[in-house]
Amino acid sequence: MKIFIDFDDVLFNTKKFRTDYLNIFKKHGISKKVFEVCYYSAVKSKKNIRQYNPVKHIERLTKLNNINPVALQKDVINFVKDTSKYIFNDVGIFLERFKKRDLIIASFSETDFQKAKIVNSGITKNFHKVEIINELKSRIVGNLIKSEKLLADTDVYFIDDRVEQLADVKQKFPQIKTILLKRKEGRYNDRKNKYCDFVCHNLEQAEKIILKFNGK
Template identity: 50%
Template sequence: MLIFLDFDDVLFNTKKFKDAYFSLFKKRGVSRDIFDKFYYTPSDSGIDRYCPVNHVKRICKELNLNYSDFKDDVLEFVGDTSRYIFGDSVSFLNNFSKNELYLVSFSKTDFQKSKIFNSGIANHFCKIKIVNELKGDAINEIIKNNKIKYNQKNYFIDDRVEHLTDAKIKNPNLTTIFLLRKEGRYKDRKNKYCDYKVSNFNEILKIIKQKNVKKIS
């Protein structure tokens, strides 16, 4: 059995994290407009990425603020993101061995890597894959490289229906679980590519345990 998990709004309370992150700026008098205006670092490739150091640097220039302290504050904050892991995440992961668990996250940036690797849960996973596209291909690639046992069940848990849809279309044998937490930022709607819709990890555990019980014939 392999379990593919999304990070943001699934294992990690991204809304709470983002609110706390913004408060670091707010306490220095940075408005939401200024925060948003300088959020992405423009790039020649046309793909703008988020970089906290550049964000701070550009805001400090605009508002004439002390860069050094501000930057240190932001880097310290990003250096430990463990308090934003949902209360039921670790107990869920503890039910499985490392080689059953894969983290598949969207947005290939250093900021995303920091959030994940500084959250204290990275060592639960056999592999952490960060992608910039829909997740179906990355999941199939991992499944293909694993020795599939007869009748093996594989699961994919995400809060975004577009990723679940892509993965289910590309691999109809995959069991897709749409996790819509009340704390999540998105309110997607379940569609026919989502096998289950749940609101916490307890419900997921029940589904996985039930499906993996050997049928006595």
């Protein structure tokens, strides 16, 4: 068995994290509007993906505002140092039910900030692999199928809150069971389509589906 799990809005309360992150900047006198204007790097990556870089964000804010960039940067670094409180409550129990070798985090947005957010949440030790990419996640799935020589009859699950990712995985690997996880705390409200085999509202429900296929 293999279970691919998305990070943001599935394992991690990204909405709450982002609200608290914005509040740091507000504390330094930066409005939400200015925070958002300066959010993305002016430099785009070669694949034209907007990449977040807090250092560049603060640099641009410093040009527009009379702030103390050193103090702000320190607060940001401290904030990202421990992100464990944003892990959803049902994650621990879910992870206990399965073997580490079967669990893979499949996350989008390959930035140092994203890596810090994930690693400093303290849950990566429960996973066989942590993959962060700027492409569709079917690439992660495909790579693992190849490297571990997974047979077509291996039970594989893919859990995500974004239908685009689920649809892409299902189209490329129809044997994989796709689970749309719609948490009430999530930022998106994607609608189930024909590529989503199941819809869940928490990991307890996802666990039930997976265990049912495994005769438990």
